[in-house]
Amino acid sequence: MYSFGEVILMAIAMVLVVEGVGPMLFAKKWQRFLQQISQQPVNQLRSTGGILVTVGVVSLFYLL
Template identity: 60%
Template sequence: MEWFWPTLAIVCIVEGLGPLLMPNRWRLYMLQVSQQPSNQLRQVGGILVVVGSVSLFYLLH
C-alpha cells in the first residue's frame, strides 16, 4: 500500500498538466469527449483499465 499515495500524486500531476499548460485546447478536447456516445467512452475506459492493469502487473513483478 506504500505505492498508492505516490502513484495517486503522479496521476494528479499528469492529469493537471493539460489544463495548466493548454487550458483552451483542453476545454475543446473535453467538449469533444463529452459528445461521444456512452458506449464508445465505456470501451475506451475499459481498454485503458486493462492496459494499465497489465502494465502495472508486469512492472511490479
C-alpha cells in the same frame, strides 16, 4: 522500502500531476477536447475506459 499505502499515494500524486499539466498549460485546447469527449457515444467512452483500465492492470502486473 515504501509501504503499499505509500506507493498508492505516490501513484495517485503522479496521476494528479500528469492530469493537471494539460489544463494548466493548454486551457483552451483542453476545454475543446472535453467538449468533443462529452459528445461521444456512451458505449465508445466505456470501451475506451475499459481498454485504458486493461492496459493499466497489465502494466502493473508486469511491473510488480
